[in-house]
Amino acid sequence: MSRFALVDCNNFYVSCERVFNPALEGRPVVVLSNNDGCAVARSNEAKALGITMGAPVFTLEAELRRHNVAVYSSNYALYGDMSRRVITTLGQMVPDLEVYSIDESFLDLTSFRKADVPELCRTMVVTVKRNTGIPVSVGVGPTKTLAKVAAGLAKKHPCLGGVCDVTDAVWRERALAATDVGKVWGVGRRYERFLKVRGINTALDLTRADGAMIQKRMGVNGTRLLSELTGTRCYPLEANPPVKKGVGVSRTFASGIEEQTALTEALSTYAERAAEKLRKEGLRAGIMEVYAMSNRFHRQNFYYNTKTVRFPAPTSDASELIKGALSAFEEIYKEDIPFKKLGLHMRELTLESQEQRLLFDTVDRTRSSALMKAVDAVNGTMGKRILGYASSGLSDPKTWRTRFNHKSPSYTTRWDELLRVS
DNA sequence: TCTGGGGTCCTAGGACCC
């Protein structure tokens, strides 16, 4: 029988901030989304205050002040780097590892002896904490979905010491009974409501539900979910991440923007960023979809439009992407609309290594790829955006820049922001 | 006034083909 572990970093963004600022220990802490818009990570103390995931900051302000909550903007460079450290540490203990998200990894423990698993998991908790400062919870079970259930309980009940194993049937049933159906992996808000209306309140209830009904409402994923919860593996460990199907870059502005120059500067920057992402993955895109919208919370006068550009040949050339993005935007831009969000999606991705050249191409691919390599090299060694395109904006101040008013230093990724010990 | 970003997969329905 297969055995999986899920290692889940506790309140990951908050924990990263605490590693470099131990005074935050025991205090309520929240980390905010882009533009300092919503709470996206909360310490246990902040959760206890009733601060919910995704709550808009403007609804929390009084609460944050009253309880002296420490507030941080997202520091993606720091979190990304801390994530790599956690993954490296885990990889040294268990080689069969799938990086599931920035703060979660699945490990395949099938080849370990059952008797060794509890000790191994405890060692993981201690070692990751010692090497990185990040506290983690470990869940173990015969399927990924059950490992998730177990990790949820390990996090919720400190008396378990950060580890919960539901391999044995007795523990599994208890664990499922103690898990709200809405907390099950694959059950979101809609499905939760559907299930609870029908008296299915826990994960255990779900395992006893009518399979045909689940299949009808939740499709094949619902059927797989039932199998996984009852111990039949449907999802294998994916050690090698599959090739991406799409690459997107989008941003919401702190407030609505009407000025066309600012908007095209922003979009040009996103196109550059998208080209960079493509090149990093060794990919080229066949089409680009550009979209623009006004504030989606203002239901009256909501504006949304999108325009698709097809390239003559798959490309990751920044100037080609910028050109495409700006010409598409001209068709969806409207005066007098305060734009709140702009973005683009690259699709029909192909690997550079499987390139097909056009007989009559409008772009000199050899020159363009040499130029892009040079840009990547300079920006890689000398700092981001040393080299960039004029269309992405020479003017200051930039009304469209994302707001990060509470950001901590990039302690681990910038020499000038290293932690100082005095 | 203020409410993120980046993904994946599935399904239904229409167009089109033989």
Add this chain to the structure above:
DNA sequence: TCTGGGGTCCTAGGACCC
């Protein structure tokens, strides 16, 4: 009265994840 049956491809929308 009666109006094939598959198959493929594409798109839009819905649901989920972190």
